[in-house]
Amino acid sequence: MSENYKFFCHKNCEFFPCHKTDKPDEFNCLFCYCPLYALGKNCGGNFKYTEKGIKDCSNCMLPHNKKNFDYIMKKFSEISELARKK
Template identity: 60%
Template sequence: MSYKFYQNKACEYFPCHPVEGEEKFNCLFCYCPLYLLKKDCGGNFRYSHNIKDCSFCLIPHGEKGYDYIMSKMEEVMKRSAE
């Protein structure tokens, strides 16, 4: 289980999103590997000046974030090879 969760309370941005219950905030995917999936990532994002803004998305930081991201990694690998 420990490989699915990491927390860096020493980070100046911790937590980088407003949340309830910081003790469950997962920093493992500080940079979301699903960003390159654009609209197909499944997260709560918006576009601002043609730039994807993921600041409202908590998928990578939630309790089931690891499993969700891993379920999409085959698509990430496929697209990154294009």
């Protein structure tokens, strides 16, 4: 089975690439806005919190790596749980 659905590169986007990368041809735009952001410290990405408590993901490439598609999909149960609690 093809796994092309796990990768989308939008080179015409005015923000491309939104994170610094040495491999723009491998930059995955599929999760343009990271679905893991709401998981806070449990997202698994490379982030930090600013002095004001805002999550800064500018150094995180987790959602932009094709190899991480399955990891993100496995985290959706945690995201759903957060939505149920609200």
